[in-house]
Amino acid sequence: xxxxxxxxxxxxxxxxxxxxxxxxxxxxxxxxxxxxxxxxxxxxxxxxxxxxxxxxxxxxxxxxxxxxxxxxxxxxxxxxxxxxxxxxxxxxxxxxxxxxxxxxxxxxxxxxxxxxxxxxxxxxxxxxxxxxxxxxxxxxxxxxxxxxxxxxxxxxxxxxxxxxxxxxxxxxxxxxxxxxxxxxxxxxxxxxxxxxxxxxxxxxxxxxxxxxxxxxxxxxxxxxxxxxxxxxxxxxxxxxxxxxxxxxxxxxxxxxxxxxxxxxxxxxxxxxxxxxxxxxxxxxxxxxxxxxxxxxxxxxxxxxxxxxxxxxxxxxxxxxxxxxxxxxxxxxxx
Amino acid sequence: xxxxxxxxxxxxxxxxxxxxxxxxxxxxxxxxxxxxxxxxxxxxxxxxxxxxxxxxxxxxxxxxxxxxxxxxxxxxxxxxxxxxxxxxxxxxxxxxxxxxxxxxxxxxxxxxxxxxxxxxxxxxxxxxxxxxxxxxxxxxxxxxxxxxxxxxxxxxxxxxxxxxxxxxxxxxxxxxxxxxxxxxxxxxxxxxxxxxxxxxxxxxxxxxxxxxxxxxxxxxxxxxxxxxxxxxxxxxxxxxxxxxxxxxxxxxxxxxxxxxxxxxxxxxxxxxxxxxxxxxxxxxxxxxxxxxxxxxxxxxxxxxxxxxxxxxxxxxxxxxxxxxxxxxxxxxxx
Numbered sequence: 036x037x038x039x040x041x042x043x044x045x046x047x048x049x050x051x052x053x054x055x056x057x058x059x060x061x062x063x064x065x066x067x068x069x070x071x072x073x074x075x076x077x078x079x080x081x082x083x084x085x086x087x088x089x090x091x092x093x094x095x096x097x098x099x100x101x102x103x104x105x106x107x108x109x110x111x112x113x114x115x116x117x118x119x120x121x122x123x124x125x126x127x128x129x130x131x132x133x134x135x136x137x138x139x140x141x142x143x144x145x146x147x148x149x150x151x152x153x154x155x156x157x158x159x160x161x162x163x164x165x166x167x168x169x170x171x172x173x174x175x176x177x178x179x180x181x182x183x184x185x186x187x188x189x190x191x192x193x194x195x196x197x198x199x200x201x202x203x204x205x206x207x208x209x210x211x212x213x214x215x216x217x218x219x220x221x222x223x224x225x226x227x228x229x230x231x232x233x234x235x236x237x238x239x240x241x242x243x244x245x246x247x248x249x250x251x252x253x254x255x256x257x258x259x260x261x262x263x264x265x266x267x268x269x270x271x272x273x274x275x276x277x278x279x280x281x282x283x284x285x286x287x288x289x290x291x292x293x294x295x296x297x298x299x300x301x302x303x304x305x306x307x308x309x310x311x312x313x314x315x316x317x318x319x320x321x322x323x324x325x326x327x328x329x330x331x332x333x334x335x336x337x338x339x340x341x342x343x344x345x346x347x348x349x350x351x352x353x354x355x356x357x358x359x360x361x362x363x364x365x366x367x368x369x
Numbered sequence: 370x371x372x373x374x375x376x377x378x379x380x381x382x383x384x385x386x387x388x389x390x391x392x393x394x395x396x397x398x399x400x401x402x403x404x405x406x407x408x409x410x411x412x413x414x415x416x417x418x419x420x421x422x423x424x425x426x427x428x429x430x431x432x433x434x435x436x437x438x439x440x441x442x443x444x445x446x447x448x449x450x451x452x453x454x455x456x457x458x459x460x461x462x463x464x465x466x467x468x469x470x471x472x473x474x475x476x477x478x479x480x481x482x483x484x485x486x487x488x489x490x491x492x493x494x495x496x497x498x499x500x501x502x503x504x505x506x507x508x509x510x511x512x513x514x515x516x517x518x519x520x521x522x523x524x525x526x527x528x529x530x531x532x533x534x535x536x537x538x539x540x541x542x543x544x545x546x547x548x549x550x551x552x553x554x555x556x557x558x559x560x561x562x563x564x565x566x567x568x569x570x571x572x573x574x575x576x577x578x579x580x581x582x583x584x585x586x587x588x589x590x591x592x593x594x595x596x597x598x599x600x601x602x603x604x605x606x607x608x609x610x611x612x613x614x615x616x617x618x619x620x621x622x623x624x625x626x627x628x629x630x631x632x633x634x635x636x637x638x639x640x641x642x643x644x645x646x647x648x649x650x651x652x653x654x655x656x657x658x659x660x661x662x663x664x665x666x667x668x669x670x671x672x673x674x675x676x677x678x679x680x681x682x683x684x685x686x687x688x689x690x691x692x693x694x695x696x697x698x699x700x701x702x703x
Contacts, residue, residue, distance in 0.1 A: 037557040037577070039597040039639040039675065041646075049597075050638040053645030057629075057661040092637040223371040243371070263373040263383075295391075299636045302671050303426040303698075304384040305373040311387030312375075327391040330698070331665070337636050337673065341373065364637075364664070366701055 036232045038337075043229040047089045047111060054096060058363040061100050068117070070108045070124035073099050081196040081205050082106065082130035082157075084121060085137040085189060087144050088113040090228070091249055094186060094333045095137075097364025103193035104137075104362075105130075112228050112336070113250045115143035121151035133158035133202035137189055137209065139181030140165040160202055162209030164188055166216040166344065168277035169246030169254045180248050183296040183333035183344045184216030187356070190365065194355035212352055217277040219270045220254070220342030222247035224300060226335045245269065249298070249335045263305075267312035270343050275320075283347050290325030292346040292356060293317075297331040300339035306330065309341055326356055332365075370566045372671075377563040381423045381445060388430060392697040395434050402451070404442045404458035407433050415530040415539050416440065416464035416491075418455060419471040419523060421478050422447040424562070425583055428520060428667045429471075431698025437527035438471075438696075446562050446670070447584045449477035455485035467492035467536035471523055471543065473515030474499040494536055496543030498522055500550040500678065502611035503580030503588045514582050517630040517667035517678045518550030521690070524699070528689035546686055551611040553604045554588070554676030556581035558634060560669045579603065583632070583669045597639075601646035604677050609654075617681050624659030626680040626690060627651075631665040634673035640664065643675055660690055666699075 040046050048066065055064035055071065063072045070086075085095040086108030095107040106124045110116040125134055134157050138148045145163065152159050166184030173180055192209045200208075222244040225234035235251035238244060243266065246254020255273075260266075278285050285291060295310045297303070306329050317324060325348050333342070346352065359368025374380050382400065389398035389405065397406045404420075419429040420442030429441040440458045444450040459468055468491050472482045479497065486493050500518030507514055526543045534542075556578040559568035569585035572578060577600065580588020589607075594600075612619045619625060629644045631637070640663050651658060659682050667676070680686065693702025 037575070037594055037673065039557075039600070039635065039643050041596045041598050041642075046642065047638070049645050050642040053629075053641035053643065053648065053663075056648045056658075057627075057641065057644050057663050089638065090636075092641075097637070223373075241371070260371055262375045264375050266373070293391075295387075300634050300671065300673075301373065302424075302633045302668060303431070303665070304381070304423065304670075307387035307391065307426075308375075308380065308384040309373055309387065310391050311383050314387065314390045324390075329387075329391050331637070334636060336638075337634065339371065339634075339671065361701075367695075 036227050038229055040229055046229045047109060051109065061363055065127065068120045068123050070106060070120050071096055071099060072106045072124060072128060076105065076128045078129050078131050080199060081132045081202050082125065082128055082134045083137060083193060083196050084125065084134055086116045086121065087139050088115060090336045091334050093364035098189050098362050100362035102197050102358055102360035103365065104189055112230065115147045118147050118151035118154060121148065122154055125155055125157060130157055135202060135205045135209065136161040137185065138163050139185055140178055141175045142177060143175065158202055160206040162188060162206060162213060164213045166213060166218045168217045168219050168273050173248055174252040175250065182218045182220065182249050183294055183342050184213060184218050184346065186332045187216055187292060187294065187346050188212045190360060191352055191355040194358035212346065214281065215283060215347040215352065216344055217274045218342050218344040219273045220247050220340060221245055221266060221270065222298065222338055222340035224339040226251050226338035228336065247340060249333060251335060251338065263308055264312045267309055268316060271313060271316045274343065274345050285322050285347055287347060288323065289348045290323035292326040292348055293324045294332065294344040295329045296333050296342045296344060298338040298340040299331050299334035300337050301341050303330065306341055313343055370561050372563055374563055380563045381443060385443065395697055399461065402454045402457050404440060404454050405430055405433060406440045406458060406462060410439065410462045412463050412465050414533060415466045415536050416459065416462055416468045417471060417527060417530050418459065418468055420450045420455065421473050422449060424670045425668050427698035432523050432696050434696035436531050436692055436694035437699065438523055446564065449481045452481050452485035452488060455482065456488055459489055459491060464491055469536060469539045469543065470495040471519065472497050473519055474512055475509045476511060477509065492536055494540040496522060496540060496547060498547045500547060500552045502551045502553050502607050507582055508586040509584065516552045516554065516583050517628055517676050518547060518552050518680065520666045521550055521626060521628065521680045522546045524694060525686055525689040528692035546680065548615065549617060549681040549686065550678055551608045552676050552678040553607045554581045554674060555579055555600055555604065556632065556672055556674035558673040560585050560672035562670065581674060583667060585669060585672065597642055598646045601643055602650060605647060605650045608677065608679050619656050619681055621681060622657065623682045624657035626660040626682055627658045628666065628678040629663045630667050630676045630678060632672040632674040633665050633668035634671050635675050637664065640675055647677055
C-alpha cells in the first residue's frame, strides 16, 4: 500500500485539518467530537445534516456551504459516524427550523443517525438515499445502497432549504429526488483502506466488478473487461430497468440529469468517454439529457471505476439544481 | 491495463465528444482537425490559445470559458498537437486583438506552436511555462518543464484578457505569473498510456519518484516512501530553494497561492492531508497562504501522486485570480 499519510489513526483528522485550512473562509472544523459546519450558520433555515464513513470525498464535507449542506459528520474510513458527532454538531448550530438528516442507506449509518435523532430535542426528519440499482441487500445494507445520487439530493434540497422552505417540504423534495434517481457502478480495481493496508478485494488483470458498491462491496457479477460502449450499455440497461420498476418515465420531456461519477482512481478523460457512450445510448432511446455533471463526486478511496446516475427531472428539481451553490468542491452561479 | 475505452486510436476523440456534449452550453468541438473553443467567441479580445498532449485533463480543455482560455488544441496522449490544429482554430476565431499562446515547455509543444505562430497572419506572442523546480533538462524538455503552474497562468491571464487588456499586457502578466510560480511533484505509481498498454515506468511497492514529471519522466531521485509530512518537507524545501534562486521573497506579506494538485490516481482526502502538511511547514517559516486550490487540475493519466505549486502573489495577480471564472472544470464567482 502506498498512500500519502502519517499515521493511519490520524489519516482523517490530518485530512480534515487540511480541508478546513484550505477553505477557512467557508468551513468550521470541530475536532472533539469531529464535525464540520459552514462558517456562518443561519439558525433560521432548516439545518441540513449529512455524514457517513470517510473515504468518499468530496462527499459529504466538500458540499457544505451556501445552497447545500450545513453540517457533515465524517466517521473513520468506511465507518459510520457516532451519534455524539451529530448531536454536538446540532447543538453547536442551534437550529430554529428543524433538522433534516440526509443519510445513505447503510445499516451502521441508519442506526447511528437514528440514535442521534432520538437524542436531540430539535424537530427532525430523515431522507434515506438508496439510489443504487445494482443489488438488493448487500454487505452493509438492508435494501438498496445509497450512492452518488446522494449528491443530487444534497444539492437540490440544499437549494430549497436555502430559500426558506420548511422541514416537511425539504423532506418531501429529498424523498422525491431520491426516488427519481438511479445509479450503477463498475470497478476496475479494488480500493485500499489505510488501516487495513491491503486491497479490500482482489480482482483479475482483465476483470471488472459490475454493480460494485462504494466500499468495494460485491455487485452483480464479476466479468471480463470489454469495450467501454458495451459496459455502458449494460449500465444504462440496469438503470432503465430500475426506472421501469419504479414506474418512472425517463422519456419525459423534462429530461434527465446525467451524473458520470469517478470513484477517484479513474482519469477525467475516461469519465468523459463514458459520458459520450451514455449519451449515444440515450439518444437512440429518445431520452433527453437536460443537465450534466462529470467528475469525482462520490468516491471510494483510490478505487478505479465509475458510476452512472440518472435523475429524472421535473421543473422543481431542475430549478433547485440550477440554483447557485458555493461549497469547497461544488460551485456555480453567484 | 484496464481502462474505460473502445479503440485506443479513438480514445481522445471519444473523450472529447463526451466533454463537448456534457458542456454543450460552453464548448464548441471541431473534429478535423481537432480543436475546442468557447461556444461564443469574442473576436475583440486577445485570443488565449493553449494545448498540448492529452492525458492531463482538465488541463487545458477544462479551462475554456469566460475568464480563462478561448481555445485548446489537444494532441494524442502525451503527444504535441500539430500546427494545423492551432492554425485552423485561430482562423475559425478570427481574432482582432492578437493571439497569446500559452505553451508548456516541452520540445514538441514548443516546436509545433512556433511553427503555427510562423504560419498565421495574426499578431501573436507566447508565454512559455516552466514552473517545475524538479530538474533542469528532462526526457522531453530543454530547460525546466511546464507543469501545474500553467493553470495559474491560464486563470490569471484569462481574467486580464477578459477585461480587454492588450496582447503585450497579457504576455507580460503571463511571464510574471510563470516566474512567480514553482512546482514539484511526487509519484507513487506509474501512469499507463492507452496505446502502450503497459506502465510507462516501473516502481517498487515501497518507492516514490521524487520530482516526477507529468508524463512519468524521471525526477530527482527514487526513494523509499516515508511519512507524508517528511515527503512534503522535501517538496517545500525544493520549491523554496527555487524561489531563492529566482530572487523572489516568499515571505512577502502578499502571501502565496498554494495549489495542491493530484495527478489523478490519488484521492482528495490525501490531497487535503498534503495541504495540511504544507500549511504546517509554511506556518513555521512565516510564509502566508493567501489563496488555495486543492484537486486534480493537471494530471498524468491514472498516475497516483501529487504536486505542490506555490505562486507568489501581488495585488495584480490576486485580483485576476479572484475574478469570476466559468469553465467546465474550474468555476467561481458569477
